[in-house]
Amino acid sequence: MGFVERLLTYFHNRYKNRIGAGRVILATVDGGTGPWGPVTNVIQRWENSGPATIAGWEGNLTVPLARTLEWSSNFTYMSKSEDDRGQPLSLVPDYTLNTWLDWQVSGALNANLGVTRYGEIEARTASLQTGSAAAVTDSRDAYTLVNLGLNYQLNKTFRVNAGVKNLFDKQLQRTGRGANTYNEPGRSFYLGLNVSI
16 A cells, blocks of 8 residues: 655636637527527637636645555635636636545556536626626536546557546536536546557
């Protein structure tokens, strides 16, 4: 068995020109009818969006539980995530927590089970385009995803990996309202081959 590893880091980043959702609306698309009436979605491009500050804590912990079993976790907690107007940055959760078990089943086979928890994503209270009060300030609630993976070392050169992301098929659909601006797709499967030369 190995040793317990731990790390805690504070970070404070000031961006002169952070990349974010643009302030210019390129087009609008009819989104049908939602619970609040007709929905119009706007199309923007990613661009330099001015000064921003991101600050918080990051940490990790690795604990050997047995000779072939290890538990690892890492987290990011955002104490500050805002633009030069004091508005929350898009797509930045309050916290992210990853934790997983890594089992070395045999010399060639490894299995892992991981859980990721995303904290709430706060919505802007002011319009990105005009600066006036935002019509909708819905935050995206915290949610959890579970992943499962396998790796098999065929020989010194080739390793096969396969797994399931979002094992329990948690689906979040964008509404275009407040912070609910992206989809969390359902369950997916992957199969890969790593080549070491």
